Amino acid sequence: MQTIEELLREKKIKVTPQRMAVYAVLQRTKDHPNVEMIYRELKPNYPAISLATVYKTVDILKKVGLIQELSFGEGGLRYDSVTLPHAHIFCRNCGKVVDIESISPERLRELLLMESVAEETGFHISSMQLYFYGLCLYCNNKQSES
Ligand SMILES: [Zn+2]
Ligand SMILES: [Zn+2]
Numbered sequence: 001m002q003t004i005e006e007l008l009r010e011k012k013i014k015v016t017p018q019r020m021a022v023y024a025v026l027q028r029t030k031d032h033p034n035v036e037m038i039y040r041e042l043k044p045n046y047p048a049i050s051l052a053t054v055y056k057t058v059d060i061l062k063k064v065g066l067i068q069e070l071s072f073g074e075g076g077l078r079y080d081s082v083t084l085p086h087a088h089i090f091c092r093n094c095g096k097v098v099d100i101e102s103i104s105p106e107r108l109r110e111l112l113l114m115e116s117v118a119e120e121t122g123f124h125i126s127s128m129q130l131y132f133y134g135l136c137l138y139c140n141n142k143q144s145e146s
Helices: 004-010 017-028 035-042 051-063 105-111 114-121 137-145
Strands: 068-071 077-080 087-091 097-100 131-134
Touching (some): 004 017, 017 035, 035 051, 051 077
16 A cells, blocks of 8 residues: 555655645545535644645645546535546435445446447547435435424
């Protein structure tokens, strides 16, 4: 396993404690946080960190391919350190994002007809996303109570 510092250096990113910390948060969580969530998580240990720094860092990490950006429309932009293609489900009420582990990258390519899309359009496909929207178990139960 490479350290975060080695990974950033390999991607030719200037290594700073704050940048390493942002990437570390994304590596240890499965919550697919947005920028504000990352910021709130880091603030107690990095009092000098700004929201702008988190925005910038996430943007850099995304551009070098260390993380992927997920766009849930109304749910905004969320970040994931797992860069292999996988499907997600998003709760419209609480914003919870969950990986759908049973859909392998290969299965996802099949489901999204990647081969035929590439053939039809002549595009080289660099990414693809499959999002499901709904209510999580908790929010759904709460809604049926009221
Ligand atoms: Zn929910
Ligand atoms: Zn994910």
